[in-house]
Amino acid sequence: MIVILLGAPGSGKGTQSKVLSSKFGFTHLATGDIFRAEIAQKTTLGQKAAEYVKSGKLVPDAIVTEMVAGKLEAGKNYLLDGFPRNLEQAQALDSMLRPQKASIDRVILLDLPESEAIKRLTSRRICSKCGEVYNTVTRPPKNDMKCDVCGGDVIQREDDGEATAKKRLMVFDDLTSPLVAYYKAEGVFERVDASQTPEKVSADLSKLLSGSGSLAR
Numbered sequence: 001m002i003v004i005l006l007g008a009p010g011s012g013k014g015t016q017s018k019v020l021s022s023k024f025g026f027t028h029l030a031t032g033d034i035f036r037a038e039i040a041q042k043t044t045l046g047q048k049a050a051e052y053v054k055s056g057k058l059v060p061d062a063i064v065t066e067m068v069a070g071k072l073e074a075g076k077n078y079l080l081d082g083f084p085r086n087l088e089q090a091q092a093l094d095s096m097l098r099p100q101k102a103s104i105d106r107v108i109l110l111d112l113p114e115s116e117a118i119k120r121l122t123s124r125r126i127c128s129k130c131g132e133v134y135n136t137v138t139r140p141p142k143n144d145m146k147c148d149v150c151g152g153d154v155i156q157r158e159d160d161g162e163a164t165a166k167k168r169l170m171v172f173d174d175l176t177s178p179l180v181a182y183y184k185a186e187g188v189f190e191r192v193d194a195s196q197t198p199e200k201v202s203a204d205l206s207k208l209l210s211g212s213g214s215l216a217r
């Protein structure tokens with residue numbers, strides 16, 4: 001099963017992917033997380049991606065699609081978070097899945113107003129060691145700015161300052177939101193109200209993935 005979580009920066013893709021992966025046994029493939037890890041390790045891929053990620057621009061399609069193609073294994077269940085991000089990447093994904101005789105089962109938009117996304121992004125903090133996600137308003141770490149999970153330093157993502165966060169939201173509007181029409185035409189599109197509590201969003205997503213939700217075409 002292949003499921004894509006679409007959504008603006010800050011809409012909760014990472015938060016919900018964690019819940020859904022453990023509940024349904026998906027392999028969580030988050031291109032942003034992969035880039036941040038590669039940048040931290042100063043790999044060749046990380047060096048190629050760093051300037052784009054830092055400034056809130058999309059990493060060039062050829063780099064992203066090559067990376068994803070190298071990770072998608074036939075027969076596994078994937079939850080894709082942050083990929084595809086434009087029509088070119090959506091078409092590249094279709095081409096990757098065709099020889100595997102796999103197809104996209106659901107594309108779910110985490111729908112969140114821009115004003116709320118900005119608040120969530122600028123108040124988000126992450127663990128510099130394990131990547132655990134916090135929020136100074138809704139989910140602060142218990143112990144000063146140390147990670148509850150591993151004790152690492154909790155920091156702000158480099159692209160979560162207000163100006164870069166706004167830029168990322170613009171990129172989403174321009175390049176990623178056209179994917180809604182693309183996947184509606186494929187008959188696999190669903191929408192969830194991402195402004196609800198994390199628990200309610202998880203419940204709505206779980207309902208869709210358990211097959212009891214409606215498939216709006």
Ligand code: AP5
Pocket residue numbers: 007008009010011012013014015016031032033035052053054056057058059060064081082083084085089120121123124125133134135136138139159168194195196197198199201
């Ligand atoms: P990426 O890491 O994918 O960032 P993004 O899409 O901008 O999404 P975010 O991770 O910012 O938000 P999220 O939806 O995961 O929200 P989260 O759960 O953390 O990409 C980063 C960069 O990498 C890109 O800009 C680009 O440069 C590059 N890149 C990645 N993929 C690419 C691709 N395919 N092509 C080209 N370039 C690519 O939640 C946010 C905050 O809100 C947290 O603090 C959380 O605690 C809180 N929160 C979550 N849910 C709720 C809720 N229901 N109520 C209240 N608070 C909540």
Ligand code: MG
Pocket residue numbers: 013014015032
């Ligand atoms: Mg994320």
